Amino acid sequence: MEVEEMLETYYERIGEIPESEKFIQCIQCGTCGGSCPYGMGTLFTPRRMILAVRAGIVKEVLDSGAQWLCTSCFTCSLRCPSQIPITDAIIPALRELSLLEGNPPEELAAALMNIARYGNSFRESPRKRDRWIKEVDFDVPVMAKKKSADVLFITECFGAYHRRCKEITKAFAKVMHLLEVDFAILGNEERCIGDLARLSGEFGLFEDLAEKNIRVFEKYEFNRIVTHDAHAYNALIREYPKFGFEKETLHHTQFLYQNLEKLKEMFGKLDYTVTYHDSCYVGRRNGIYEEPREVIKAIPGVKFVEMKRIRENALCCGGGGGGVWLDSFIKEHIKERPAESRVKEAAATGADVLVTACTLDVPMFEDALKVTGLEGELEVKDISELVLEALES
Amino acid sequence: MKVLVFGEVIDGEVQNITYELVACAKKLGECVTLVTSDADVSSIDGRVIKVNAGEPNPWHYKIVEKVVEKENPDLILFGNTSVSVDIASQLSAKMEMPVATMVYEVEGGDGEVKARSIAYGGKVIVELSMKTPAIAVVNVGSYEAEEGKGSASVEEVSLEELGVSDGVEFVSYIRPSEEDVDISKAEIVVSVGRGIGDEANIEMAEELAELLGGVVAGSRPVIDQGWLPKTRQVGRSGKTVTGKLYLALGISGATEHVEGVKAKNVIAVNTDRTAPIFRISRCGAVADIMELVPVLIDKIREIKG
Amino acid sequence: MKICAILRLVPDLVEELEVEENEVIPFRYMPNERDEHAVEEALILKEKVGDAEVEVIGIADPDNEADLDEGLGMAAAKGADKLYKVILDRPTFKRAEVAKALAEFLKDKNYDVIFTGIQAIDAFAGNLGGMLACYLEMPYIGGVVEVNSEDGKLDVRKELGGGLLAEYKVPLPAVIGVVSAERPLKFVPFTKLRQAMKKAEIEEVELELPEFEGIEVVKYEVPPEPEITLLEGDVEEIADRLIEVLKEISVL
Numbered sequence: 001m002e003v004e005e006m007l008e009t010y011y012e013r014i015g016e017i018p019e020s021e022k023f024i025q026c027i028q029c030g031t032c033g034g035s036c037p038y039g040m041g042t043l044f045t046p047r048r049m050i051l052a053v054r055a056g057i058v059k060e061v062l063d064s065g066a067q068w069l070c071t072s073c074f075t076c077s078l079r080c081p082s083q084i085p086i087t088d089a090i091i092p093a094l095r096e097l098s099l100l101e102g103n104p105p106e107e108l109a110a111a112l113m114n115i116a117r118y119g120n121s122f123r124e125s126p127r128k129r130d131r132w133i134k135e136v137d138f139d140v141p142v143m144a145k146k147k148s149a150d151v152l153f154i155t156e157c158f159g160a161y162h163r164r165c166k167e168i169t170k171a172f173a174k175v176m177h178l179l180e181v182d183f184a185i186l187g188n189e190e191r192c193i194g195d196l197a198r199l200s201g202e203f204g205l206f207e208d209l210a211e212k213n214i215r216v217f218e219k220y221e222f223n224r225i226v227t228h229d230a231h232a233y234n235a236l237i238r239e240y241p242k243f244g245f246e247k248e249t250l251h252h253t254q255f256l257y258q259n260l261e262k263l264k265e266m267f268g269k270l271d272y273t274v275t276y277h278d279s280c281y282v283g284r285r286n287g288i289y290e291e292p293r294e295v296i297k298a299i300p301g302v303k304f305v306e307m308k309r310i311r312e313n314a315l316c317c318g319g320g321g322g323g324v325w326l327d328s329f330i331k332e333h334i335k336e337r338p339a340e341s342r343v344k345e346a347a348a349t350g351a352d353v354l355v356t357a358c359t360l361d362v363p364m365f366e367d368a369l370k371v372t373g374l375e376g377e378l379e380v381k382d383i384s385e386l387v388l389e390a391l392e393s
Numbered sequence: 394m395k396v397l398v399f400g401e402v403i404d405g406e407v408q409n410i411t412y413e414l415v416a417c418a419k420k421l422g423e424c425v426t427l428v429t430s431d432a433d434v435s436s437i438d439g440r441v442i443k444v445n446a447g448e449p450n451p452w453h454y455k456i457v458e459k460v461v462e463k464e465n466p467d468l469i470l471f472g473n474t475s476v477s478v479d480i481a482s483q484l485s486a487k488m489e490m491p492v493a494t495m496v497y498e499v500e501g502g503d504g505e506v507k508a509r510s511i512a513y514g515g516k517v518i519v520e521l522s523m524k525t526p527a528i529a530v531v532n533v534g535s536y537e538a539e540e541g542k543g544s545a546s547v548e549e550v551s552l553e554e555l556g557v558s559d560g561v562e563f564v565s566y567i568r569p570s571e572e573d574v575d576i577s578k579a580e581i582v583v584s585v586g587r588g589i590g591d592e593a594n595i596e597m598a599e600e601l602a603e604l605l606g607g608v609v610a611g612s613r614p615v616i617d618q619g620w621l622p623k624t625r626q627v628g629r630s631g632k633t634v635t636g637k638l639y640l641a642l643g644i645s646g647a648t649e650h651v652e653g654v655k656a657k658n659v660i661a662v663n664t665d666r667t668a669p670i671f672r673i674s675r676c677g678a679v680a681d682i683m684e685l686v687p688v689l690i691d692k693i694r695e696i697k698g
Numbered sequence: 699m700k701i702c703a704i705l706r707l708v709p710d711l712v713e714e715l716e717v718e719e720n721e722v723i724p725f726r727y728m729p730n731e732r733d734e735h736a737v738e739e740a741l742i743l744k745e746k747v748g749d750a751e752v753e754v755i756g757i758a759d760p761d762n763e764a765d766l767d768e769g770l771g772m773a774a775a776k777g778a779d780k781l782y783k784v785i786l787d788r789p790t791f792k793r794a795e796v797a798k799a800l801a802e803f804l805k806d807k808n809y810d811v812i813f814t815g816i817q818a819i820d821a822f823a824g825n826l827g828g829m830l831a832c833y834l835e836m837p838y839i840g841g842v843v844e845v846n847s848e849d850g851k852l853d854v855r856k857e858l859g860g861g862l863l864a865e866y867k868v869p870l871p872a873v874i875g876v877v878s879a880e881r882p883l884k885f886v887p888f889t890k891l892r893q894a895m896k897k898a899e900i901e902e903v904e905l906e907l908p909e910f911e912g913i914e915v916v917k918y919e920v921p922p923e924p925e926i927t928l929l930e931g932d933v934e935e936i937a938d939r940l941i942e943v944l945k946e947i948s949v950l
Contacts (some may be wrong), residue, residue, distance in 0.1 A: 112888075292713075476859075486832035513709060566863070674926055678929040
């Protein structure tokens with residue numbers, strides 16, 4: 001593609017995303033780059049990207065790969081004094097140009113192709129998406145048979161296929177079972193919700209996924225969707241309505257909070273010192289800070305400590321925005337992964353358990369424990385796993 | 394049954410597959426081996442017809458054709474290798490002979506040949522029956538090379554006598570840089586496949602290899618990604634490992650890869666219990682290498698003190 | 699220069715295969731990976747030569763021809779100039795039948811170079827490239843990883859195994875068997891692919907297959923489960939057991 005065509009495509013794309021015209025107001029303050037987990041490893045911080053594009057310099061930005069050094073953590077967008085939608089527009093639209101050129105980092109390219117072909121990034125058969133229900137000792141109803149339920153539980157790809165994330169799915173399903181919630185899953189009919197595709201610049205794929213998923217939702221009756229995947233939650237409340245989706249969606253931390261009185265009656269005692277990681281798309285992006293804290297503090301015996309960087313200042317695990325599929329690429333540019341810095345921070349509070357709220361957090365932090373040698377000193381659990389442990393103790 | 398073996402020669406050396414094919418042929422009946430490049434063929438058991446037509450070249454199928462016309466074999470054996478497949482496929486079309494490929498077992502009968510092939514990425518075994526004369530393209534490692542060695546009685550035939558040639562021209566060999574480790578000579582090989590996830594995790598494999606006194610290798614996908622140099626590739630288009638231990642981490646065991654695995658002991662780790670690699674393993678673990686290997690490394694460290 | 703690349707369908711192994719004694723029934727088909735490399739290499743040669751056209755010939759049978767649309771769309775999105783969908787009149791495992799019929803079709807198309815992938819997971823009765831070349835009376839070379847055009851000939855690099863390569867000069871017209879393209883397969887974004895699929899003008903051709911005798915499938919079967927016991931469960935225990943094995947074989 002020639003530079004003019006790239007710029008035309010770029011402006012057309014960001015024009016479709018709300019508030020993106022604000023990039024004209026960029027005052028080049030550099031808050032974005034200063035807040036970015038990869039700020040020190042990239043040749044083009046968001047500030048420089050905006051400057052470059054304004055000057056018509058696109059190829060150099062793309063060649064540097066800077067557009068892939070982003071974990072969509074939203075810190076820059078939140079702090080930007082001009083409120084430029086960097087995370088949702090500036091960077092994904094640049095990524096789209098790389099995709100059109102045909103040369104994104106290979107691991108991510110494979111993941112995107114797998115999502116398009118198999119509905120999940122793991123290159124697994126879509127028909128195996130609900131295999132996890134065979135691994136639990138209670139019945140998990142599937143909508144194809146049940147047709148209606150109070151809650152539709154969306155597991156998303158990692159929650160369905162990833163060896164570690166499946167445990168979180170099973171734990172939360174069990175909590176709902178113990179709470180006697182009337183829930184069901186889509187099983188094989190669920191496709192990737194797609195926030196990963198959207199943030200990677202695959203807008204077309206995202207649209208296709210949303211449309212297909214919404215058509216499946218419309219087949220069944222349910223009052224609300226609950227999910228433990230923060231990115232799925234985000235896509236469902238912010239993006240899917242643009243395609244006509246209108247149901248209530250809750251993140252599982254909100255759901256647990258709503259059921260807290262019931263849970264309190266069922267909690268046993270746990271002897272942990274716990275710290276909580278404000279996952280980017282639960283906290284910073286979508287404002288859920290108190291609910292998870294209340295749930296954790298309600299467990300008898302748990303001592304709660306805060307890390308230094310909390311709430312809207314929490315440090316991303318590095319898994320979002322395609323991060324889970326970009327590790328090789330990112331490792332070439334930075335010395336310490338954000339997840340490694342984060343687990344060290346958690347360990348420094350004296351906590352035994354680092355509790356998280358997004359499915360991606362757990363494998364990212366557990367890998368970081370191995371690299372930093374903190375394995376054995378700190379455990380990582382999703383909030384639903386902590387809750388389940390309290391219910392079963 | 395009379396069997397003609399196409400003996401593969403590369404860079405002046407008779408390749409191991411040749412002996413394997415001779416071993417197979419001997420089980421079936423009378424064996425004649427045809428070699429189309431200059432090499433020391435004295436260890437090939439039985440009759441050897443040697444035609445010096447230069448370096449390996451796809452057009453040599455025309456030489457095979459002439460020899461087939463003269464010798465009238467019931468079965469022609471080729472190795473499933475880059476050099477031989479070119480020739481086998483052209484020959485089968487030219488002489489209108491049935492051909493079975495990806496074969497691991499050949500049986501002779503009356504006017505027929507039975508071949509068993511492993512297809513669909515190792516998931517299906519196909520039993521084929523062919524009317525002779527027929528061609529079978531046999532996977533490397535299906536037969537014992539030692540059984541094909543012996544003493545050769547060589548007949549040299551000149552190229553002019555046969556009167557064939559073609560336009561594909563051999564220019565030169567391009568050898569890999571000699572500086573890197575030769576994994577085919579290593580006793581202990583720790584090999585990684587797609588399951589390693591990403592380049593950063595290769596460090597972990599290197600650590601394990603170092604502790605065990607071995608070297609790191611990889612399957613094709615890992616080399617294609619550029620995470621390991623080509624010289625570390627194990628498989629049909631890479632090297633063959635023959636040492637004491639091949640530790641396969643996150644490798645599924647596709648036929649093309651397994652062809653390069655001739656180590657005395659294979660230990661495999663894979664999250665997929667149906668992975669074909671387990672079929673050739675002495676011991677297998679269904680586990681996530683990212684979980685298992687660090688634990689293994691720690692334990693080995695403790696043992697070594 | 700007139701270049702063509704052949705794109706076949708193979709069963710998608712991500713899904714399970716149903717294996718019966720006389721039939722293997724895939725859940726779905728996908729483009730043969732080696733042929734995708736052949737298409738890529740054809741497009742790379744076009745870039746190198748400049749004045750060239752690439753035509754992609756997809757091959758399917760009545761059962762699976764719809765699965766070819768995506769592969770052909772992908773080729774179009776990457777720059778192929780013309781697309782064919784050759785529908786064989788029946789499924790067959792005999793490559794020779796396909797090669798003979800295809801040769802008839804390609805005979806008068808005057809291609810200078812025909813690219814095909816050297817292998818497919820269901821190619822247990824022949825390899826297409828060499829057979830095709832023979833029926834077309836063209837030279838053939840497989841295992842190719844790099845192609846350059848020089849003085850009306852092709853200069854190719856062929857993998858010989860063990861990291862060794864060799865350089866050959868091939869006169870045209872010729873059939874080239876590609877094992878892997880010079881660069882990783884280009885990524886095509888979803889929308890671009892869908893648009894290409896929609897706009898694609900695919901010339902459909904029906905091809906009657908000759909019947910070749912002399913080879914039959916006696917049966918298909920699933921390989922027996924391995925006899926070795928698989929270690930599973932707790933990682934610590936597995937590691938301990940592996941160490942025992944390492945000691946048994948004198949590695950530790």
